[in-house]
Amino acid sequence: MMDAPGSTDAAVLIPIFEHDGELHAVFTERRADLRRHGGEISFPGGRQDLPDEDLRATALREAEEETGLPPDAVELVGALPPTGTFVTSYRIHPFVGIIEPGHEWVLQPTEVEAVLELSLPALVRGYEAKRLWGKGVPFKTPTYTVDDHFVWG
Known part of the structure; x- marks a missing residue:
């Protein structure tokens, strides 16, 4: 699990829920x-x-801090392989959790501009591999455009 490049461990939660017959994932838009x-x-x-027991606890803690999603409202169902980031040198450990639809989001005001609920079919339709720039160097990465939202990496 530690084969991914990166010098700092981090974790993310991929909250998934079903709404109107489609799966959705929850994202945050960071303040500009x-x-x-x-x-x-x-x-x-x-x-x-340091207080985090493990990286699962990190993902749940951060999700609660950023969106108000309580850890007991998440059913962790799996983890994806860690991935390294080029720009910040993080080794990110993704955890997938099922949540109920209709959550009332409470944004962390100094960090989060908005919570986005994007349907997985719309993300698939919006997929394109693109060349972006980071630290003055071009790199190819997956990108997803849904409405006016641009997700990459």
Whole structure:
């Protein structure tokens, strides 16, 4: 599990729910004025802190801090392989959790601009591999455009 590049462990939660017969994933849109990842769309998550028992706990804690989603409202059903980030050198451990639809989101105001509920079929339709730039270097990455939301990485 530690084969992914990156020097700092982080975890994200991929909250999934069903609505009107389609699966949806929950993302956060970060505030545009943030120094790191400003304006980017991501899954709720962040770096592992010392009180966290493990990376699952990190993902659940960060999701609650950023969106108000209580850990007991999430049924963790699996984990995806960790992936390294090029720009920030994080090793991100994704955890998948099932939640009920209709959650009342409580945004962390200094970090989160909005919570987005994007349907998985719309994400699939919006997929395209694109060349982006990071640290002055071009790199090819998966991208997803849904309405006016651009998700990459």
